[in-house]
Amino acid sequence: MTVRFLTREYRPGLLSGIVTRLTRRWMTTTNKTTVMSFGDGSHGALGLPMSQTGLGFDAYEPTPVLALPPDVSTIAAGHYHSLAVTSQGHVWAWGRNNEAQLGRDPLSPRETWNEPQKVEGLSQVKVQAAFASGVISTAIGDDGSLWVWGKSKRGQLGQLGLGKDITEAVLPSRVEALIGQDIIKVSLGWGHALALTKDGKLFGWGYYADGRLGKIGELFETSPLDSVAFKLKLSGENSGSMTEAAEELVLEAIEKEKNMPIVWEPTLIEEVADVEVVDMACGLDHSLVLDRDGTLLSEGSNVYGQLGRVKQDLGLLPVDMSFIPVNIASGLGHSLAICKGTSSDVGVDGLSVVTWGWNQSYQLGRKGPESIPLVVEEFSGETPVSLSGGRVHSVAVTAKNEIWTWGCGRNGRLGLGSSADEVEPMLVECLEGSQVLQAVAGFDHNLILIAE
Structure with a gap:
C-alpha cells in the first residue's frame, strides 16, 4: 500500500516536526479504500441500505458503505450527514437533507437520503x-477556493459566508470573499465558521455572540440563546418531559434574538492576524485556535468549561495548560488536544491526549475537574495521531492505524457492538489488522476510512 500525505510547508520552529506529521492538508492513496460507518442511522448518515423499518437503522460495529467509489481519499461528518471526497476530486454526500446540505434537491424522497450520491455543481474545480x-457542507478546491451549500436557519444565519441575507445555496457556490486566499481547512460550529489559509491566516463568519469569532470589528455580545438551554435538548439522553422543557427555553431565547449578531462574509480574525495559526476547531458555540508557537487560545461559551480557562472574559484568550498542543479537535461541548510535554509522555514524540469540558457521558475519557485540561491517563502506551469529537463521544486514531472510542455508547456510536457507555478509551477490536487512515465523528455517527 502506498499512502501519501500532503502537508503544509512549515518554517523551522518549536512544533515543526510534530505538526507537519499530524496536520494533513489532504490525503491521496494509490490503493483502494473503503469507508465504514457506525452509530445512529436515523437520518441516513450511515449510508447503509434501509432496513424494513426505514431510516432508523443503527450500526453497532463499523459497516462498509458499499455504494461509494473505491478511491475515497478523505471523509467528513456533519451533525447528521456525511461527505466523502474521491481521488478524482468528486464529492459524495448522504444523510439529512432538510436544508439541502447534500447538494441535491431538498424535495428528493426522504427514503433516498441514505444513498450516497455525487454532489453536482463542482465540475469547475477538483475538490481536495x-x-x-x-446545515452546511463545504468543499475546498485544489486552487484553495472554498465552496458552500445548504440552507441556514435561525441561529445559523450567515454560516454560508456568501453575503448579507444570503441564507440558501442548493448547489455549491464559491465564497467570493475568500478569492485569493489558499484555504486548507474549515471548521463549523452550530452557527459560526472558521477558515484557515496555507500561510496561517484565520477568517471567521456567521453568528458571533459570546465572542466565539473574536472581535471581528464588533463589540462583544452575550447570546440570550445560552448554551445552558441546550444541555437537555442536545444531550439526547433525557426523558421526554425534560426535553420538552429545554425546547421551550430555546424557543423563548430565540424569540429574544430578533436582531442576531451576524458577520455575513469571512473576515480576518484580528487577534491572531500577526501570528501563524496552524490548527483550529469549532464546537457547538466555542472555538479553539492553535498558533505556531504552541499557544492554544479559546473563545465563545464556557458553560461546560470547554474553554479550559479560569478567566471568563469574552474573547480569544490562552487556555490554562502547561502542555504543548500540536493538534486540536472539539465535540459539541468538550475539547480535545494531542499534546507534548505532559507528565505521561509516551510513544513517538511523547504525545498524549488531553481533554476538558462537558463530561456528562464520559466523553472526556478521564476523571478529575472537567474545566481543567488533563491527560487521559488510560490512553498511555498509545501514540495519538488524530482526534474527533461527537455530541457526547470521542474518537482517536493512533500511529498503529487503530481506532479508539469512548463516551456515550447509545445507538452503537462507539462501534464496540453494544450501547454501553465507556468511561475510558476502548480499542475497536473488530478493526484490528485494518489500516485506519482517518476517523471522523458527527453528532451521533462516525465514519472511518480504511486502506485495502
Missing part, C-alpha cells in the same frame, strides 16, 4: 477536502 456542520 470537505467539511460539514448541521
Whole structure:
C-alpha cells in the first residue's frame, strides 16, 4: 500500500516536526479504500441500505458503505450527514437533507437520503477536502477556493459566508470573499465558521455572540440563546418531559434574538492576524485556535468549561495548560488536544491526549475537574495521531492505524457492538489488522476510512 500525505510547508520552529506529521492538508492513496460507518442511522448518515423499518437503522460495529467509489481519499461528518471526497476530486454526500446540505434537491424522497450520491455543481474545480456542520457542507478546491451549500436557519444565519441575507445555496457556490486566499481547512460550529489559509491566516463568519469569532470589528455580545438551554435538548439522553422543557427555553431565547449578531462574509480574525495559526476547531458555540508557537487560545461559551480557562472574559484568550498542543479537535461541548510535554509522555514524540469540558457521558475519557485540561491517563502506551469529537463521544486514531472510542455508547456510536457507555478509551477490536487512515465523528455517527 502506498499512502501519501500532503502537508503544509512549515518554517523551522518549536512544533515543526510534530505538526507537519499530524496536520494533513489532504490525503491521496494509490490503493483502494473503503469507508465504514457506525452509530445512529436515523437520518441516513450511515449510508447503509434501509432496513424494513426505514431510516432508523443503527450500526453497532463499523459497516462498509458499499455504494461509494473505491478511491475515497478523505471523509467528513456533519451533525447528521456525511461527505466523502474521491481521488478524482468528486464529492459524495448522504444523510439529512432538510436544508439541502447534500447538494441535491431538498424535495428528493426522504427514503433516498441514505444513498450516497455525487454532489453536482463542482465540475469547475477538483475538490481536495470537505467539511460539514448541521446545515452546511463545504468543499475546498485544489486552487484553495472554498465552496458552500445548504440552507441556514435561525441561529445559523450567515454560516454560508456568501453575503448579507444570503441564507440558501442548493448547489455549491464559491465564497467570493475568500478569492485569493489558499484555504486548507474549515471548521463549523452550530452557527459560526472558521477558515484557515496555507500561510496561517484565520477568517471567521456567521453568528458571533459570546465572542466565539473574536472581535471581528464588533463589540462583544452575550447570546440570550445560552448554551445552558441546550444541555437537555442536545444531550439526547433525557426523558421526554425534560426535553420538552429545554425546547421551550430555546424557543423563548430565540424569540429574544430578533436582531442576531451576524458577520455575513469571512473576515480576518484580528487577534491572531500577526501570528501563524496552524490548527483550529469549532464546537457547538466555542472555538479553539492553535498558533505556531504552541499557544492554544479559546473563545465563545464556557458553560461546560470547554474553554479550559479560569478567566471568563469574552474573547480569544490562552487556555490554562502547561502542555504543548500540536493538534486540536472539539465535540459539541468538550475539547480535545494531542499534546507534548505532559507528565505521561509516551510513544513517538511523547504525545498524549488531553481533554476538558462537558463530561456528562464520559466523553472526556478521564476523571478529575472537567474545566481543567488533563491527560487521559488510560490512553498511555498509545501514540495519538488524530482526534474527533461527537455530541457526547470521542474518537482517536493512533500511529498503529487503530481506532479508539469512548463516551456515550447509545445507538452503537462507539462501534464496540453494544450501547454501553465507556468511561475510558476502548480499542475497536473488530478493526484490528485494518489500516485506519482517518476517523471522523458527527453528532451521533462516525465514519472511518480504511486502506485495502
